[in-house]
Amino acid sequence: MQQNDPHQETTHFGFQQVPVGEKAKRVAEVFHSVAGKYDLMNDLMSFGIHRLWKLFARELAGVRPGQRVLDIAGGTGDIAKLLAGRVGERGEVVLADINGSMLAEGRRRMVDRGLVANIRYCQADAQYLPFPDDYFDCVTIGFGLRNVTHKETALESMFRVLKPGGTVLVLEFSKPAAPLRPAYDLYSFKLLPLMGQLVARDAESYRYLAESIRMHPDQETLKGMMERAGFERVQYYNLTGGIVAVHRGFKL
Template sequence: MDKQRTHFGYQEVPTEEKASRVADVFHSVAARYDVMNDLMSFGIHRVWKRLTLERAGVRPGQRVLDIAGGTGDLTLKLAERVGENGRVVLADINASMLKVGRDKLLDKGVGGNVEYVQANAECLPFPDNSFDCITIAFGLRNVTDKDAALRSMTRVLKPGGRLLILEFSKPESQVLSKIYDEYSFRLLPKIGELVANDAASYRYLAESIRMHPDQETLKGMMENAGLERVEYQNMTGGIVALHRGIKL
């Protein structure tokens, strides 16, 4: 594809427009995002995130960056694990999502060890070698230049640091893939219309999943960004995959 154009779901749009279009989607869905997550995944997203936390191996006193952290599900648990001497930065490009996340965490009593930063994953505003661990859950597929984002994340990781990417991926069986397509394109926009009064945004989210690199392609992209010992684990039949790489 021409570098001046990129995908927005199944549409082809000017590259410089994608970020603002994605922003419009998440401004629209921010207030109902948590409710929709539970409905869309039947609550299974909590299991996926729990496994991500276990694989992150975060310890007290460490510095962690949660990119596209949205409403703060991972940040909340990461903050508990790093303790009062550690630090978690919840970063999101979208101000509406960041506000929802900050309000939710403050309501839950999360305080001094969490920082909130509006940031673009492609050009993170942090010094080299800043973080022991970086997580990004269901955010990479919305990034315009994924290779630039992976390089940026690798740059701000400390040597020995870990990047974990939790993202929708490619189902392992054709039968599951067909069922998943029916659900995504027929049922999901209807749920979005009923709950969030926004069918179009949820149609985009379904399309963006299909345009995201498959498991092996993403593994290769992480290696090209400079990460080592990259591996992935399929969950729920490959509907979701957890990739993990280390900066040596």
């Protein structure tokens, strides 16, 4: 029987430990599977509240007409759409995602909405962004950082492509307040996979979603990671009792 190399570097995929080189492939399989039902499931899972979380993030971003914005792990384009409306025709939003299925779905939805003038698309890994230094006025990543293998590398990459004076926003599931945790655990590990099975015919991907949230750094830990990557004046804002948090930092 083949045994794992004890010296092989591993990382978490949900609650499992997998070889580092395997995580990206497994995450890709999850999002290939759910791309077509992604927006519907977001509405069902959050009772529509995810739209308010994204609106709050847009206000924190504070982007202005004519600016250049990068939305990493942009998926089906919810955040890119909100930011495109703020930067206007003279500005530009780059919707980036490592997953081809999600990127194609995002492009299709943007075209259907008539949003083509100031949005472009790039299949890119958050850890190795293919853009020049000091290029964007704002960088956002919504519900994507927890899926990145090396989060520190991704944060450093975001810092590199951000202009001095620019803003980074990380919108992500986080650690809820203690009174909410029992109900949140019940919902996450029992109801969420069932919903995934009924709607998307994929319970396992939504079981991974619940597990990946639990493995993601809490609010203070992520704040420290962002500061070590170079961001300053980092603050976080808890939403819905800390179920979600928005971290904002600046490149000064």
